[in-house]
Amino acid sequence: MDRNQATGLILIAVMILLYFYFFSPEPIPVEEQTPVTELAEGDKNIESPDSLAQTTETVNDSVQTLLNQQKYGVFANGASGAATENVLENDLVKISLTNHGGKINNVELKNFTTYTDEPVVLINEERNEFALLLNSLGKQIDLNKLYYSANTQTVGDTSVLTYTLNVGPGQSVKHIYKLSNGSYQLSYALELKGLDQYISQESLTYQWYDRIKTQEKDVEMSRRNSTINYYTVEEEFEGLAEGSNSTEEEVVEESLKWVAIKQRFFVAGIIANESFGKGKFTTSIDPDDPSTVKYAKVNLSIPAENVKSGKAVYTYYFGPNDYHILGDVADDFESNLYLGWPPMKWINRFVIIPLFDLLGGFISNYGLIIIIMVLLIKLVLSPLSYKSYLSMAKMKVLKPELDEIKEKHGDDMTKAQQEQMKLYQKVGVSPLSGCIPMLLQMPILFAMFYFFPQSIELRGESFLWAEDLSTYDSIMQLPFTIPFYGDHVSLFVLLMTMSTILYTWSNQQVSTVQGPMKTFSYLMPVIFMFVLNSYPAALSFYYFVSNIVTFGQQALIRKFVDEEKIKVILEENRKKNVNKKKSKFQLKLEEAMKASNQGKSKK
Structure with missing residues (x-):
């Protein structure tokens, strides 16, 4: 190919490109068509989109039904x-x-x-x-x-x-x-x-x-x-x-x-x-x-x-x-x-609950009901309280003689205890006579410990500063938590603690208890302060009122108990019991003390 032919071919190519760029016709748009489902032989109707969805749904339902039958069986x-x-x-x-x-x-x-x-x-x-x-x-x-x-x-x-x-x-x-x-x-x-x-x-x-x-x-x-x-x-x-x-x-x-x-x-x-x-x-x-x-x-x-x-x-x-x-x-x-173990359970069922219901039928204020309950219970138990106080008064009169026996036989505990028992026999005093009345009252105190925390009647009932007697009466929220005490201060518990200490002090005036036991009796109220701080306000209020009534009761009994008369009675008993034989209980007690002392000596 010579030079002229090559130049001609290039010009023809340029002209074709220019033509298609400036003068080519617009492309004809392709018309969208709905896809056609292939029909079975002899079927002349084309299915619509709705019918297809229904068909799919029917297929899904059939599958789900089959799955349900497989999973639930007859309960499908x-x-x-x-x-x-x-x-x-x-x-x-x-x-x-x-x-x-x-x-x-x-x-x-x-x-x-x-x-x-x-x-x-x-x-x-x-x-x-x-x-x-x-x-x-x-x-x-x-x-x-x-x-x-x-x-x-x-x-x-x-x-x-x-x-x-x-x-x-x-x-x-x-x-x-x-x-x-x-x-x-x-x-x-x-x-x-x-x-x-x-x-x-x-x-x-x-x-x-x-x-x-x-x-x-x-x-x-x-x-x-x-x-x-x-x-x-x-x-x-x-x-x-x-x-x-x-x-x-x-x-x-x-x-x-x-x-x-x-x-x-x-x-x-x-x-x-x-x-x-x-x-x-x-x-x-x-x-x-x-x-x-x-x-x-x-x-x-x-x-x-x-x-x-x-x-x-x-x-x-x-x-x-x-x-x-x-x-x-x-x-x-x-x-x-x-309601606790027997006998607390029986006391709650047959005494406390009936009394609580009886008072609730006439009085709507549960704080007053608790006060009246304390007065009635203390009135019924007053003979036991009197016997307990009288026994402590007798022991107080005998205290000089008991101290003399301890000094005389201080190194021989068995001998000292025997001499004390002889003294009790002579004057007609039982060392347990003061404890038994107190023990008989304990089940009632413990019955309250089970009754008040679960008494639904107290739920939401207010009294004085306590908004709800079924829970603690917090008068101060602490910014910290005290172990075994909590993060709040209950006023009724504080009042109960102070009144218990006052009651303990009053008892010590006629008690012969000495040494560690005397100190421990003051420690117990403090322990209960920690225990009861988160207990219902009704419980601590009951104990507080009970302490106040007991303190007043003892003050009243003290007026009728003359220590000089007690001395005269004890001296008369001493004269009567000069030739009295020891009881079987005293003999067994002495034998038990001797055996205990011999065991200690061998050790």
Whole structure:
């Protein structure tokens, strides 16, 4: 190719580029087309997008149905649904239930509030979990996870709510709840109709997990009075340790009649018309969670035979831990209100509670009721107080002679004790006569220690500076915490401590106690100041008033006790008992002292 041909080809190429750049036609837009689904032979209709979505949804439903059948077996009809709430309510309690599980969702007590003036809620879905487990042909089915249809009706003064799941022809699951007016008791029945062949074990499993909500001001006091109690068909009342700060667990192999999650002032429990098979119970505490008193777990077996025969009938109790109400719930259900060991328990049941109720029927101020209780009890016990003081006065008259014996036989304790016993015999004085009247009064003092912290009548009742007699009366909040004392100052406890010291000093004026025991008697009030600082104000107020009345009582008795007359009486007894033989008790006591002294000598 020569030079001219090459130049011509270049010019032609430039001209073609310029033409396409400036004069080329606009591209024709491509029309969007709806994708066409390939039709089956003979089908002349093209499916719309809506029909395709419906087809996909149908396929998904079919897959889900298949999955539900694989997971739930015969109960697959209840695997899905919409959750709705139903309410059973009377003048005392409001109970919310849900068709998702046919179970309780919320329980509110209408006549009670928390220390922050909120409604008292014993059950809510955030803090409580229920499960009713059934083994069916190798599958574990939780009946409290299925969906049911609800039906509500009223029969007389009773509201009836029935949750039903129709499984198949003549086959159904029912949860039936009944609530009557004026009652804290919710009746519950479980019915499985036509499903006997699908129950593959001897029992169902009932589970209840409760994160007990803090309702009171003092969470520590609530923890010391909260636990799980149970009652066996053999009529034995038992429970996990209340005061424990560690995890408590107990497995009960024998049949049970009822189980209760007991708080300080409230109880949530379930009672079987027949019985539960066995149970496992656990309580624990998280000290860093003041919103929760305790974690409680209840695991019970329900005999399958009861379910098949229509005897799976139970009663829930959601209400106050009130002695007068609990007795009508079930056998020994009132034991959830712990009143101490005998004889304190008997004193509380047959003396303190009846007296408290009697006074409460006429007086609305509980501070005045406590004062009157002290006066009445002190009046009844005044003969014992008089004997105790008279015995101490006699010992005071004999003190010079007792001191002389100690000086004479100071190195021989056995001989000194023998001589003292001889002196007591001569003058007709028993060294125990002053202790016995005091010991007889002690059970009443200890009975109060159990009664006041759990008396729901005192809850929210104010007196003087105490806003609530059921908790401590704090007059000062400390910026720090004193070990065994707390971070507050209770005025009634301080008054009780000072009055106890005054009462102790008064006793020392006629007592022959010397040495360390005398010092220890002044130390005891200080110890109780630490112990009772976080206890209810009603308790420390009772002890304070009791000390004041006792002090006045002794001052009155002192006017009728003449030490000179006592000396004359003791001298007359000395003359009468010159030739009197020793009693068997005195002989045995002397022998015991000799044996003890010989043992010490050998050592």
